[in-house]
Amino acid sequence: MCTLSWLPHPHGHTFWHGRDERVSRLPGEPPSIVRRGDRRAIAPRDADAGGTWVGVNDMGLTLGLANLYPPEGVGEGGRVPGLVTRGRIIDDLLVAATAREARALLETMDPRVFAPFTLAVLEPGRPAELHRWDGARLETRTAAAPGLLITSSGAGRQVEERRHAEYARLAPGSPPRAEDIEALHRSHVESLGADSFCMHRAEAETASLTRVDVGIGRITMAYAPGPPCRTASLGPVLLDHVDSGPRRST
DSSP states (O other), X not given: OEEEEEEEXXXXXEEEEEXXXXXXXXXXXXXXXXXXXXEEEEEEEOTTTOSOSEEEETTOOEEEEEEOXXXXXXXXXXXXOOSXXXXXXXXXXXXXXXXXXXXXXXXXXXXGXXXXXXXXXXXXXXXXXXXXXXXXXXXXXXXXXXEEEEEEOTTOHHHHHHHHHHHXXXXXXXXXXXXXXXXXXXXXXXXXXXXXXXXXXXXXXXXXXXXXXXXXXXEEEEEEOSOTTTOOOOOOEEEEOSOOSOOOOO
8 A cells, every 4th residue: 555656857856655555554764875786775674574665776776666456355355465475676676777677677576476566666767667577477667757656545445446546637848847746645535535645544554655866976865754744854864865966877
């Protein structure tokens, strides 16, 4: 359960990841700088299962993960269990310098060990890539339009459809304004009720909001370690941007 938004600009992008989780889970550990291969990266940590749900490295490559809920009746409660935590995916891909390298690494993994997911891969200056594993096929598409990239809900696809409609209404324009996107991730929308972008249900709620800003020469990650409707973001973690010049990847 998550909502991911993306706003590209000439020198990089801004990315938001609203993480929805069961209330029984431990709070995530705030972002810190880690080393992945030759890359330095910023990522929070899943205190229950390890790994992470969002990360950015010193090339500005930004990765965000959302659960993918199969149609009702597939697996218990519509869920397909995984043998390995999905949080390992981003940890393993933060070594990549480009979206192309990340895609090649993802294709070497055996997706059958993971429960279904959608992975957003953002390289500055390029359309977003969305990699979708539904338990049977791994498919990739690009998303050039800024704004909402992914929203997922364990409450059903109808919630996802309503969120898409409300997002378009409340963060209009192409591109939408960064302040509208930020406000939406922190909001309670009357028409969505408990399934708002800042979600509060008996069994689950929005547990954190992560914002990544990639710009000329620097990268920051700001993290609200609780429901964003009432939790301010911690001071941003800063990372030098190794490649702030033009991109030439294909």
